[in-house]
Amino acid sequence: MKITHDEVMYVASLARLDLHEDDVEMFAEQIGKILEHVDTLGNVNTDGVEPATHAISLSNAFRNDDKKEHANREAALSNAPEQEDGAFIVPKIIE
Amino acid sequence: MELSELTIHKAHELLKQKKISSLELTMALLERIDACDEKIGAYISIAGEKAIDQAKIADEAIAKGNISPLTGIPVSIKDLICTKGIRTTCASKMLENFVPFYDAFVIKKLKKENAVILGKVNMDEFAMGSSTENSSIKITHNPWDLSRIPGGSSGGSAASVAADLCLASLGSDTGGSIRQPASHCGVVGIKPTYGRVSRFGLIAFASSLDQIGPLTKDVTDSAIMMNAVSGYDRNDSTSVSVDVPDYTSFCKKGLNGLRVGIPKEFHSYKGLDPEVDLAVKNAVKTLEDLGALSVEISLPHTEYTVAAYYVIAPAEASSNLARYDGVKYGFRDMDKKTLIEMYKGTRSQGFGDEVKRRIILGTYVLSAGYYDAYYRKASQVRALITEDFKKAFKKCDVILSPVAPTPAFTIGEKADDPLTMYLSDIFTLSANLAGIPGMSLPCGFSKSGLPIGLQIMGMHFNEEKIFKTAFNFEQATEFHNKKPMR
Structure with a gap:
């Protein structure tokens, strides 16, 4: 197979996903098929071709470092699953 | 009315x-x-x-x-x-x-x-x-x-x-x-x-x-x-x-001398439904009758479009969707006690299978040891696909093609087969990879009464020629006036 059971588990953990055992099998098979198709890219001669990272050529977009209005704290916190005293609450990180 | x-x-x-x-x-x-x-x-x-x-x-x-x-x-x-x-x-x-x-x-x-x-x-x-x-x-x-x-x-x-x-x-x-x-x-x-x-x-x-x-x-x-x-x-x-x-100023009659490019690779595509092929060919004839000239063009890297896209898009998605961590907005798995467990619980329950599939695929193609073989290679092919369009647009003003290889399929028909679903995007993906504009407009119906679309693509920031072509086609046809049962 193009991508193994363990590789799917490993990559999923990098992406912070827990998968059920059945799902690992399904993803390994489906992603394996997709990667086999992706391998056809090997047939293209790309020697000396500069990779395109964007659809159109862009230069850096700079702006002046001016003071302007930003979202207020209450609005920014309005969708937080848990908040307190103007801060996002997360599970304890350091024991 | x-x-x-x-x-x-x-x-x-x-x-x-x-x-x-x-x-x-x-x-x-x-x-x-x-x-x-x-x-x-x-x-x-x-x-x-x-x-x-x-x-x-x-x-x-x-x-x-x-x-x-x-x-x-x-x-x-x-x-x-x-x-x-x-x-x-x-x-x-x-x-x-x-x-x-x-x-x-x-x-x-x-x-x-x-x-x-x-x-x-x-x-x-x-x-x-x-x-x-x-x-x-x-x-x-x-x-x-x-x-x-x-x-x-x-x-x-x-x-x-x-x-x-x-x-x-x-x-x-x-x-x-x-x-x-x-x-x-x-x-x-x-x-x-x-x-x-x-x-x-x-x-x-x-x-x-x-x-x-x-x-x-x-x-x-x-x-x-x-x-x-x-x-x-x-x-x-x-x-x-x-x-x-x-853009409305380009919605006026007159197509004389407009050169419409027909990519030879698209019409030889194996999965193309004959009814779709015929509707698109008839659309080309309609435009010719209106004064357009059709020219054959070549987009030689067409067969690699799906492969390049399904590396680049999932790679970008895996990065973009990293923001859904259960902290700032959206769903959070409230039962987990440590931060990492909370991230995993949140993302595993919050995302559906297709999203997970693309995150895993995207993370894989970007991971150490695979980046050059997948992401860099796909980005190089993307550059070649863009170059194909630039060359083609020297010979024509707009490019015509089908939008989807078949009319709408039935609910559930392809749900379990991601690769088949991806392959049916063949005609539309390249415009995104190259960044060019593309329109779909009605150009026919299948025998069973399902709509068929014609794709008109133009060069970067040249939507005007798309509008001109589409408007003239629409004026000469009745497809847009037909409505589904109310």
């Missing part, structure tokens, strides 16, 4: 002449949604009260003589474009209760013209899919045949326009997500040039490919919507500062 059937430009005339009010028009649409959307399933959220308030404001503006082409016009919005105070779910459990505190740039533009937002429409979760079956909220049915998919990912947008549940809609297109549902539902959909319309407030899928665009009942309406939403925005650093022409 019922009010819900109106195009934007016809409704605008009636509003201007004060023969109808925006409130009457908006109420007619809300009543129709109430009566019919149960069987179509286009809307996720209906913003009835807000819509009525906006309609009243529009009527006040009109009374003062302050009317622009979208004033008082009721529209639907794909549920991944942020609307202040209206839930924006991305059709995902992850954002099921997300209420943006700001408007996307395009929404600000619509509100500036006093357009009326009826509600938010269904899509594939995070815009990943071609059938709207990946929505975690509901299934949307094709108004032409309720057993079939409306296309995707902007399936709710296309279905709501086709079924007269709005006058027009805004969708987004990362690999065909405006054009393919437009084709399947028999409406007009355009993906503008990358950078033409600001992505500020569009929930990101693949940032180098995403673009917002309108789905409408005809070409003139498409031009009106493009006039409204195009333009530079300092909040989107990929937005391009070039003048926006009046």
Whole structure:
């Protein structure tokens, strides 16, 4: 197979996903098929071709470092699953 | 004719002449949604009260003589474009209760013209899919045949326009997500040039490919919507500062000498349905009769489009979707006690299978040891695909092709086979990779009565030739006047 059971588990953990055992099998098979198709890219001669990272050529977009209005704290916190005293609450990180 | 059937430009005339009010028009649409959307399933959220308030404001503006082409016009919005105070779910459990505190740039533009937002429409979760079956909220049915998919990912947008549940809609297109549902539902959909319309407030899928665009009942309406939403925005650093022409000015008769390019690779594609092939060939003939000259062109890297896209898009998605961590907004798994467990619990329960599949694929192709073989290689092929278009556009003004290889398939038909689903995106992906504009407009019907779309692609920032071609085709044909059973 193009991508193994363990590789799917490993990559999923990098992406912070827990998968059920059945799902690992399904993803390994489906992603394996997709990667086999992706391998056809090997047939293209790309020697000396500069990779395109964007659809159109862009230069850096700079702006002046001016003071302007930003979202207020209450609005920014309005969708937080848990908040307190103007801060996002997360599970304890350091024991 | 019922009010819900109106195009934007016809409704605008009636509003201007004060023969109808925006409130009457908006109420007619809300009543129709109430009566019919149960069987179509286009809307996720209906913003009835807000819509009525906006309609009243529009009527006040009109009374003062302050009317622009979208004033008082009721529209639907794909549920991944942020609307202040209206839930924006991305059709995902992850954002099921997300209420943006700001408007996307395009929404600000619509509100500036006093357009009326009826509600938010269904899509594939995070815009990943071609059938709207990946929505975690509901299934949307094709108004032409309720057993079939409306296309995707902007399936709710296309279905709501086709079924007269709005006058027009805004969708987004990362690999065909405006054009393919437009084709399947028999409406007009355009993906503008990358950078033409600001992505500020569009929930990101693949940032180098995403673009917002309108789905409408005809070409003139498409031009009106493009006039409204195009333009530079300092909040989107990929937005391009070039003048926006009046797109409606290209909606006039006369095609003499227009060179239409026919890619030889597209018509030899094995999976192309003969009825679609015939409809597109007839469309070329129609354009020739109108004075266009057809030229054969070559896009030699066509067969590698799907492979390049399904490396680049998932790679960008895996990075973009890292932000859903259960901290700042959206769903959180409240049962987990440590941070890492909370992240994993949140993301595993909040995302559906297609989103997970693309995150895993994207993380894999970007991971150490595979980056060069996959992401770098795909980006090089992307450069070659873009080069193919640049060469082709030296010989022609627009390129014609099918949009989807077949008419709309039945619900459930391809749901378990991701690669087959991906391969059916062959005709639309390349415009996103190259950043060029592309439109789908109705060009025929299958024997079973399903709509077929014609794709018209143009060079970067050359939407004008697309509008010119599409308008002339539309004037010479009757496909856009046919409607599904009400």
